Amino acid sequence: MAKRLLSRLGQLVFVLWLLVTVMFFVVNIAGDPTQQMAMDPNVPPEARELQIARLGLDQPLHIQYWTYLTGLLQGDMGVSFHLYPREVSDIIVERLPRTFGLLLIATVVSIIAGFAVGKRVAWLRGTRREHGATIIAVFLLTVFPVWAALVMIWIFAFELDWFPSRGFITTALWRGGPYAANEVFIALLLSITALMLAGFAVFLLSRRFDAPWMRTVGGLGGLALVIGVFLLGWSATPMAEYAANIAYHTVLPTLTLTLLSFGGTMLLTRTAMMETMQEDFVLTARAKGLSERAVRDKHVARTALNPVVASFLISLVTVITGSIVFEQVFSWPGMGLTLLNAATEGDVPLAIGGIISLGFLFMIVHFLLDLVYSALDPRLRT
Amino acid sequence: MTTSPQRTASPAGTDPTGSPQDGGDPTGQRLATGRRQRLANRVRVLRASFRENWALFKRNRIGVVGLVVIAIFAIMAILHPILMDTVWEPERYHPVVGYSAQEVELTVVEEIENPGEEIDLQRAQLRHDPTIQEGETVEDTVQPAPPSLDHPLGTDPLGRDVLSQLMLGAQTAFGMGAVAALTTVIVATFIGSVAAYFRGWVDTVSMRAADFFLLLPPIPFLIFLSAIYDLNMVTLGLVFGLVSGAGSTAIVLKSQALTVAVKPFIDSARVAGASGMQVVLRHVVPNVLPLTFLYMMFTVSGAISAEAILSTFGLIDLPMSWGIMIQTANDAGYILRGVEYWWLLFPAGLAVTFLSFAFYLFGRGMDEVVNPRLRQR
Numbered sequence: 127m128a129k130r131l132l133s134r135l136g137q138l139v140f141v142l143w144l145l146v147t148v149m150f151f152v153v154n155i156a157g158d159p160t161q162q163m164a165m166d167p168n169v170p171p172e173a174r175e176l177q178i179a180r181l182g183l184d185q186p187l188h189i190q191y192w193t194y195l196t197g198l199l200q201g202d203m204g205v206s207f208h209l210y211p212r213e214v215s216d217i218i219v220e221r222l223p224r225t226f227g228l229l230l231i232a233t234v235v236s237i238i239a240g241f242a243v244g245k246r247v248a249w250l251r252g253t254r255r256e257h258g259a260t261i262i263a264v265f266l267l268t269v270f271p272v273w274a275a276l277v278m279i280w281i282f283a284f285e286l287d288w289f290p291s292r293g294f295i296t297t298a299l300w301r302g303g304p305y306a307a308n309e310v311f312i313a314l315l316l317s318i319t320a321l322m323l324a325g326f327a328v329f330l331l332s333r334r335f336d337a338p339w340m341r342t343v344g345g346l347g348g349l350a351l352v353i354g355v356f357l358l359g360w361s362a363t364p365m366a367e368y369a370a371n372i373a374y375h376t377v378l379p380t381l382t383l384t385l386l387s388f389g390g391t392m393l394l395t396r397t398a399m400m401e402t403m404q405e406d407f408v409l410t411a412r413a414k415g416l417s418e419r420a421v422r423d424k425h426v427a428r429t430a431l432n433p434v435v436a437s438f439l440i441s442l443v444t445v446i447t448g449s450i451v452f453e454q455v456f457s458w459p460g461m462g463l464t465l466l467n468a469a470t471e472g473d474v475p476l477a478i479g480g481i482i483s484l485g486f487l488f489m490i491v492h493f494l495l496d497l498v499y500s501a502l503d504p505r506l507r508t
Numbered sequence: 509m510t511t512s513p514q515r516t517a518s519p520a521g522t523d524p525t526g527s528p529q530d531g532g533d534p535t536g537q538r539l540a541t542g543r544r545q546r547l548a549n550r551v552r553v554l555r556a557s558f559r560e561n562w563a564l565f566k567r568n569r570i571g572v573v574g575l576v577v578i579a580i581f582a583i584m585a586i587l588h589p590i591l592m593d594t595v596w597e598p599e600r601y602h603p604v605v606g607y608s609a610q611e612v613e614l615t616v617v618e619e620i621e622n623p624g625e626e627i628d629l630q631r632a633q634l635r636h637d638p639t640i641q642e643g644e645t646v647e648d649t650v651q652p653a654p655p656s657l658d659h660p661l662g663t664d665p666l667g668r669d670v671l672s673q674l675m676l677g678a679q680t681a682f683g684m685g686a687v688a689a690l691t692t693v694i695v696a697t698f699i700g701s702v703a704a705y706f707r708g709w710v711d712t713v714s715m716r717a718a719d720f721f722l723l724l725p726p727i728p729f730l731i732f733l734s735a736i737y738d739l740n741m742v743t744l745g746l747v748f749g750l751v752s753g754a755g756s757t758a759i760v761l762k763s764q765a766l767t768v769a770v771k772p773f774i775d776s777a778r779v780a781g782a783s784g785m786q787v788v789l790r791h792v793v794p795n796v797l798p799l800t801f802l803y804m805m806f807t808v809s810g811a812i813s814a815e816a817i818l819s820t821f822g823l824i825d826l827p828m829s830w831g832i833m834i835q836t837a838n839d840a841g842y843i844l845r846g847v848e849y850w851w852l853l854f855p856a857g858l859a860v861t862f863l864s865f866a867f868y869l870f871g872r873g874m875d876e877v878v879n880p881r882l883r884q885r
Contacts, residue, residue, distance in 0.1 A: 137719065144720045149732070156736045264872075268809060268865040272820045273834060273857030280846045280853075291844075440756060443725040450728060451817060465728060466821060469735040477735040484728055492723070 134496050138489050145485045146198065149478050150191055180205070198482075204475035208468065214479040217464060220308055222483050224294075225460035227315045228376070228449050229487070232383040233442070234322055240388045241434065244395025245427045249418075251400065260396065266389025271448050275455040278382045289378040292457040296371055303368065310368045317356065324352045379456045383448045390441040391434070398430035405429070435499050439492060446484060461487075564877045571873015577866035581678045581859070588675035596672065603673040603828045608663060609649035616644050652842055655851055662851035664833065665840035674855050677830040681812045681863055684745045688811035689804045691749025692757055697800050699754060700761030701792040704769045706784065714758065721755030727814050734823040741815070744824060748811045757803045761796050768795045798878050805871030809864040816860040830856040 178184055182193045197203065203214035243259070250256040283291035290296075295307050328348035335341045360366050402408065403426055411425045450462030457463070465480035467473070565571050592598060600608040655662045661670035699718070703711040726748050733739060733747065768774070769792060777787050818824050819831030826832065833856035834843070842849040 137716075141716070141720050141723050144716075145723060148720070152733070153736050264865060264868055265861070268813070268861060268868050270813060270816055270830075270834075270857050270860035270864075272817060272831070273860065276834070276838060276843045277853075277857070280844050284844055285846065439722065446725050447727040447817070450731065454821065462728075466731055469731045469823060470821070472735055474735065477732050481728060481732045484725075485723055488723055488725070 131493075131496065131500065135493065138493060142482075142485060142489055146195070146482055147191070149481055150194055151187075153474055153478060154187060154190065177205070177207070203479040203482075206468075206473055206476040208471040208473040208476065214475050217476065218461070218479055218483045221459060221461050221464050222487065223308070223312055223315060224458075225449055225453070225462060225484075226487060227311070227318070228380060228383060228453075228458075228460060229445055229491070230315075231318065231380050232387055232449075233445060233491075236384045236387040236445075237391050237438070239384075240391025241395050241427075241431070243388075244392040244434075245399055245422060245430070247392065248396045248399030248403070248426075248430075249422050260393070263389040263392045263396075266386055267393060267444075269386065271386060271451040272455060274386065275379075275382055275452050278378060279455070282378055290375055291378075294372065294375055294457075294459050295368075296375075299371055300368065305365060305368055307368075307372065310365050311372055313365065314369050314372060317360065321352060321356045325349055328352055375458070379452045379458050383445065383452055386448050387441060387445045390444055391438075394434050394437060394441065395430060398433040399426055401433075402426045402430045432499070432503050435495060435502060438495055442488065442491060446488065561877045565873050568873050568876050570869050571876070574866040574869030574871075574873060577862055578870060581863050581866070582682065584675045585678040585682050588672070588679060591675075592672075596669075601669045601672045603668060603676040606669060606672065607667045608659070608669065609651050609653065609667040611647050611649055613645050614648050616646065652837075652840075652849055652852055661855055664836055664852060665842060666836065670833070670851055670855055673828055673833050674830070674859060676828045677833060677856065677859065678863075680741060680826060680829045681815060681860075684741050684748075684815045685808040685811050685867070687742055687745025688749040688752070689808045691746055692753035692807040693800050693804050695750055695753030696757035696761050696803065697793055697796060699758040701765045701788045701796060703758075703762045704765030705774075705788050705792055711762075714754075715762070718755050718758045718762075721751050722759075724751060724755070726751040726810070727817060730814060730818055731821075731823060734818065738825050739818070739823065740825045744815060744818065745811065748814055749807065752807045752810065757800070757807065760803060761800060764796045764799050765792055768792050802871055802874050802878050805867050805874065809867040809871070812860060812864045812867070830860045 182190050185193075194204075201215050203218070206212050206214050206217060209217065247256050247259045250259075279291045282289050300307060328351075329345060332341050332345035332348055335344050360369060363369075408421060408425055411421045416425075446462075449460065450466060452458065453460045453463035454466050461480055461483055465477060465484065468476035468480055592601065598606065600606050649667075651663065651667050652665050653659060653663045653667075659669050659671065661674065664670055664673065699714050703714045729751060730739065730744065730747060737743070739747075774787060774791055777791050782790070815824070815829060816831040816834075819826055819829040820835045821831075822835065837843050837849075837852040837856075842852045846853065
């Protein structure tokens with residue numbers, strides 16, 4: 127298994143290099159990216175020359191590429207044109223964790239919910255409830271994300287007034303406050319990751335009970351305990367008010383993203399379940415006299431989990447796209463919004479940095495999925 | 509495709525029990541040789557397999573619903589230039605430069621001296637105008653006008669007809685979808701078949717390339733491209749089709765082509781002296797094509813959404829699209845007013861959703877025809 131993962135990691139590094147190379151040439155073949163600056167009256171010609179010298183744009187393309195690649199390995203991606211004196215790497219370090227947090231929560235919640243609903247729906251095949259659930263899921267999968275986000279804002283921010291419609295923090299609260307927004311956000315992200323791991327551990331432990339009712343009680347009780355510890359722990363720290371402020375702004379984008387990626391996972395589970403239900407071992411399980419629930423959960427769903435995890439990468443594309451759209455519509459400054467702004471402003475270094483960092487994020491998730499998959503599929507456990 | 513073996517095996521004209529409903533059995537042309545006969549054969553087989561598959565497709569109502577919705581949007585797209593030429597005057601109904609504000613007559617009731625107080629916004633619509641006396645009627649224009657007989661879906665904040673925009677948007681969506689679909693089909697079939705048939709380094713290179721395109725979600729890539737290049741409908745479709753065709757679709761098609769490439773008839777063709785490319789084009793490609801068309805539907809579904817997203821953010825060079833309609837309404841602040849301005853909130857957003865929904869359903873319906881494992885026993 128270690129060997130397989132190592133070779134997988136090698137392949138991913140290769141693909142990442144390919145990504146950097148292709149992106150670099152796609153952009154730089156078009157010519158001098160500082161031409162945009164020449165038209166901006168606020169940028170003096172000396173600044174443009176400084177940029178040209180710094181980026182080495184007066185040199186042949188292959189030398190530029192070499193400079194960029196060696197710079198990248200040292201974490202230097204140049205300076206943003208649009209947010210002028212800031213380093214691209216600095217902007218990425220600030221904003222990538224936010225997008226990562228958005229993706230993490232939305233992915234984990236939607237995969238759990240999507241799998242749980244999908245396996246029940248597949249069992250109801252042919253009924254009206256199955257058709258209804260499938261149509262809703264296809265709607266969520268194909269709904270136009272921009273429009274969905276606007277409708278969510280209209281419902282939750284205007285009609286119900288539960289959440290703010292835009293932004294990452296309430297500036298008035300943070301001005302003069304003792305913390306930087308990112309400091310608090312990273313603490314929040316880490317604690318949420320810990321919460322998720324603890325929840326998963328509780329789930330695994332609760333399955334060791336023999337009696338079904340003990341499993342339910344143990345699982346729910348353990349989950350309540352973990353969440354209680356999480357909330358108590360946060361309310362004891364002085365950051366609590368600030369963390370709550372960030373969480374308050376993050377609920378709506380996360381909820382929208384979760385809803386949209388839920389549809390894809392549910393459909394995937396449904397299809398995988400239906401393919402597995404045709405297998406002979408399901409007939410055997412039934413013939414043994416197992417209850418329908420045991421057949422569903424222990425025989426079909428467990429087998430259907432593998433193709434769901436394997437093709438999850440495809441739905442990750444939906445989530446990444448969704449994160450860009452929702453960051454824009456909710457004015458939530460993560461990497462997606464940064465990439466979009468860089469594209470509109472013609473800010474080449476930031477755009478390359480943005481797409482590479484999104485690719486990097488994608489690669490990490492891909493690798494983690496591979497880890498999960500090798501743990502799930504017994505054929506790979508050697 | 510699922511054709512009954514007897515029918516494919518017997519050449520036309522020699523089968524005395526030829527099914528009567530086929531009707532195309534040319535008894536008089538029994539002497540016609542070679543090419544024509546083969547062509548007639550092929551048409552007969554195609555028709556028979558089409559009828560069989562159509563019956564399978566029809567059984568699953570989801571696919572039919574998708575097809576009907578696609579047809580409705582296609583009719584809208586085709587009807588637009590006809591309507592513009594005949595019934596709709598360009599000055600009023602042109603989707604981009606037309607202008608037609610609904611005129612209303614208002615009676616001046618009172619002049620508010622101190623507008624700082626609470627004003628009934630439904631009534632107080634006029635700016636201060638010293639030439640107008642109380643009791644007179646004046647004409648005013650309403651710009652996002654509600655639906656009327658003239659404008660079945662009302663007008664947008666700039667006084668343009670929403671239905672006309674919606675129909676032109678359908679044209680844009682279909683154009684973009686067609687370009688993306690064609691590119692995907694050509695690229696994916698070619699890469700998949702060649703990689704499966706030749707194996708070796710061709711396979712390695714194309715599959716690493718596919719990994720790369722998998723790692724490259726099309727929409728972020730298109731946004732990135734728009735930083736440097738001016739995208740229009742055709743380039744957008746080409747890039748989207750390339751990313752999806754050389755990426756995920758190529759991987760699926762390669763695995764399908766692998767099962768074809770080990771069949772005995774491939775060996776027969778090779779023994780008969782066919783060159784590598786001949787085998788790929790005449791024997792491997794036709795056998796993976798049905799699956800390509802299936803994945804093409806999902807590509808079209810994604811392409812329509814991608815076009816709408818990019819045009820919403822103003823990154824494509826297009827006169828009008830559903831994304832631009834949403835952007836116009838949202839910039840003027842009407843989307844967040846909700847159902848009050850429903851003709852600005854729903855048509856464009858639901859059009860994108862329904863059309864990509866329909867292509868997805870159509871693809872699912874075809875899935876059950878192409879993939880027998882999914883059929884309900």
